[in-house]
Amino acid sequence: MTTVPTLELRGVDKAFGPVQALSSVNLVAKAGEVTALVGDNGAGKSTLVKCIGGIHRIDAGELLFDGTAHSVGEPRDAARLGVEIVHQDLALCDNLDVVGNMFLGREHLTRLHTLDENSMETLARQALDSLSVTTIRSARQLVASLSGGQRQTVAIAKAVLWQSKIVILDEPTAALGVAQTAQVLDLVRRLAEQGVAVILVSHNMNDVLRVADSIAVLFLGRTAAQVRRAEVTQTQVVELITTGRSGALGLSPTQAGATL
Amino acid sequence: MNAQLLEHGGAEQRHESPAGSSGVGAYARAYVARLRGGELGAVPALVGLVVITAFFAIVHQGFLSAYNLEALVIQAAPIIVMAMGLVFVLLLGEIDLSAGTTGGLCSAITAILILRHGVAWWIAAVAGLAVGMLVGFGTGWLRARIGIPSFVITLATFLAFQGVTLIIVGGQGSVTLPAGSPLIGLENSFLPLWLGWTLLAVFVIGYAALKLADARTARRAGLPGTPYAVIAVKVAVVAALGAAFTFEMGVNRNVTTNAFFTNKAQGMPWVVVLLVVLFAVWHLVLSRTRYGRHVYAVGGNEEASRRAGVVVSRIRISVFVICSGMAAVSGVVAASLLQSVQSNAGAGNTLLLAVGAAVIGGTSLFGGRGRVIDAVLGGLVVAVIINGMSDLIQGANSAGYEWVVTGAVLLLAAGFDAVVRRARR
Numbered sequence: 145m146t147t148v149p150t151l152e153l154r155g156v157d158k159a160f161g162p163v164q165a166l167s168s169v170n171l172v173a174k175a176g177e178v179t180a181l182v183g184d185n186g187a188g189k190s191t192l193v194k195c196i197g198g199i200h201r202i203d204a205g206e207l208l209f210d211g212t213a214h215s216v217g218e219p220r221d222a223a224r225l226g227v228e229i230v231h232q233d234l235a236l237c238d239n240l241d242v243v244g245n246m247f248l249g250r251e252h253l254t255r256l257h258t259l260d261e262n263s264m265e266t267l268a269r270q271a272l273d274s275l276s277v278t279t280i281r282s283a284r285q286l287v288a289s290l291s292g293g294q295r296q297t298v299a300i301a302k303a304v305l306w307q308s309k310i311v312i313l314d315e316p317t318a319a320l321g322v323a324q325t326a327q328v329l330d331l332v333r334r335l336a337e338q339g340v341a342v343i344l345v346s347h348n349m350n351d352v353l354r355v356a357d358s359i360a361v362l363f364l365g366r367t368a369a370q371v372r373r374a375e376v377t378q379t380q381v382v383e384l385i386t387t388g389r390s391g392a393l394g395l396s397p398t399q400a401g402a403t404l
Numbered sequence: 405m406n407a408q409l410l411e412h413g414g415a416e417q418r419h420e421s422p423a424g425s426s427g428v429g430a431y432a433r434a435y436v437a438r439l440r441g442g443e444l445g446a447v448p449a450l451v452g453l454v455v456i457t458a459f460f461a462i463v464h465q466g467f468l469s470a471y472n473l474e475a476l477v478i479q480a481a482p483i484i485v486m487a488m489g490l491v492f493v494l495l496l497g498e499i500d501l502s503a504g505t506t507g508g509l510c511s512a513i514t515a516i517l518i519l520r521h522g523v524a525w526w527i528a529a530v531a532g533l534a535v536g537m538l539v540g541f542g543t544g545w546l547r548a549r550i551g552i553p554s555f556v557i558t559l560a561t562f563l564a565f566q567g568v569t570l571i572i573v574g575g576q577g578s579v580t581l582p583a584g585s586p587l588i589g590l591e592n593s594f595l596p597l598w599l600g601w602t603l604l605a606v607f608v609i610g611y612a613a614l615k616l617a618d619a620r621t622a623r624r625a626g627l628p629g630t631p632y633a634v635i636a637v638k639v640a641v642v643a644a645l646g647a648a649f650t651f652e653m654g655v656n657r658n659v660t661t662n663a664f665f666t667n668k669a670q671g672m673p674w675v676v677v678l679l680v681v682l683f684a685v686w687h688l689v690l691s692r693t694r695y696g697r698h699v700y701a702v703g704g705n706e707e708a709s710r711r712a713g714v715v716v717s718r719i720r721i722s723v724f725v726i727c728s729g730m731a732a733v734s735g736v737v738a739a740s741l742l743q744s745v746q747s748n749a750g751a752g753n754t755l756l757l758a759v760g761a762a763v764i765g766g767t768s769l770f771g772g773r774g775r776v777i778d779a780v781l782g783g784l785v786v787a788v789i790i791n792g793m794s795d796l797i798q799g800a801n802s803a804g805y806e807w808v809v810t811g812a813v814l815l816l817a818a819g820f821d822a823v824v825r826r827a828r829r
């Protein structure tokens with residue numbers, strides 16, 4: 145089945161002064177799939193995420209949302225297009241409870257313009273339940289009392305709550321132990337099953353190979369290749385990351401060499 | 405939204421706690437869990453208040469007499485009002501060192517307008533308040549837009565406003581408020597007994613109605629609201645404490661006539677009404693409005709708040725406006741207590757006592773944690789210490805001991821704050 149991808153990047157360029165951070169990057173993220181974005185340090189993953197999130201404006205190329213090109217100049221544009229970025233540092237307020245964090249900046253109010261805690265708690269609980277979250281017992285817990293995995297869960301559930309179409313997870317398992325990593329990866333799968341286009345930025349090859357449907361490899365600011373998970377081995381992905389090519393896959397030898 | 409809410413009510417029945425003891429049990433367990441998690445709330449301040457009050461009541465016979473209780477309340481009032489404002493600034497991890505002298509300046513402006521320009525007392529008071537809010541706006545703007553640390557800005561204004569007050573008040577050293585002015589009455593005249601009891605009833609009924617409405621709407625939404633038994637206990641405690649206070653304040657305290665009042669001194673001071681209204685308003689603003697939620701959020705994680713769409717600079721400016729506005733009110737209350745404005749009004753330990761009150765009450769100096777009730781409880785603790793020590797230690801060095809003990813309590817509270825904060829990480 146060929147459907148219009150939820151997010152497609154075509155020939156995206158971004159330069160910071162003389163440094164060409166991204167050159168003609170292509171990326172496709174489909175609804176219901178986990179698209180992994182991998183690459184070595186400095187390959188341009190963070191820059192790319194910031195371009196999608198509207199923190200950086202792209203110099204050239206197109207961002208297509210559901211097949212339509214949109215210009216994303218600031219974070220608010222991205223939010224309006226249904227992009228939710230779950231940052232590595234999570235951006236949660238320790239002193240608020242789970243509900244307070246999930247609704248921060250988008251609080252529900254009663255007719256008297258006071259906070260409608262009940263409606264917010266009910267909806268937050270539903271978002272958590274829809275992801276089969278069992279690790280968070282009370283939506284009224286302070287975030288300060290949660291573990292790293294639970295915090296990641298809250299951040300992901302927030303994306304569900306706001307019915308984001310594209311959720312970008314920046315290194316969600318970097319700080320987690322084995323058990324919590326497994327829980328979060330399960331969550332990532334369930335998030336995709338809800339019809340969200342998930343983009344997983346990760347260094348961890350095990351994680352990527354376990355949950356991704358599609359793997360996009362960046363090499364020195366270029367798209368080395370975007371491949372289906374089922375069609376590649378770990379060795380091939382590692383080669384793509386480190387040299388930009390692997391056999392027939394990836395950049396041509398001249399391209400790979402030229403950028404070096 | 406409400407329709408959606410009702411729809412889900414049925415599906416979420418499993419969350420509803422069975423009525424009676426198990427609901428109370430669950431509530432108690434959740435409360436203990438919160439305490440163990442470091443969310444101590446008002447507990448340390450309450451325990452501290454009870455312990456030191458008991459101590460002074462034992463060592464000093466007249467400590468809990470109606471006369472001394474009134475003195476306690478009117479001494480605590482300016483501290484509490486200023487501390488309420490400081491809670492907002494402290495919630496953002498900021499500090500306002502100039503709150504004391506801002507209050508002094510505003511009270512001087514109010515007094516001068518009344519005395520030298522013949523302005524009506526309430527217009528003068530509003531003018532003082534407006535100056536305070538303007539000062540707060542300036543401080544907040546310099547902090548949020550220019551990026552000067554609030555410590556430095558307010559250290560500068562702390563010094564500068566002391567000078568401005570000195571200039572305004574002029575050579576004679578103090579401005580005496582006209583006798584019989586309602587501003588003096590705030591701290592020095594009393595509610596009729598019937599009015600005191602009526603206002604107490606209004607407050608208790610309002611409190612109970614709010615809590616019951618919360619519990620009812622929560623249950624209707626299928627969430628476990630506060631058990632009715634717990635609400636009953638809370639309301640009973642508030643009613644009992646209020647009634648005890650109102651009763652004690654109903655005792656005639658005028659054992660000797662003084663120069664100002666020859667009539668009976670019975671009933672609670674008017675300033676109590678001001679305190680209760682200010683407490684109720686700011687408490688509701690912080691706990692039940694979007695603005696209050698955003699104040700906590702910015703104090704907890706500024707970056708997260710910004711990403712969530714909170715306009716951080718606006719929140720930051722607003723807390724300084726609130727703080728300086730409350731400092732102006734505090735300054736007027738202090739002027740009412742002294743029946744005059746001194747040229748050094750608001751200088752010295754005024755600010756330190758108010759910050760101490762907020763911190764002793766449980767507000768964190770690191771931002772993100774604090775409630776308006778902290779200002780009230782902490783202010784009472786500070787007033788009890790000052791009042792009790794002055795009774796206890798007579799002689800030339802009494803003021804010295806008072807300072808030492810207040811400092812020690814503040815250090816203890818700040819240390820407690822730091823330890824709790826570390827435990828929560």
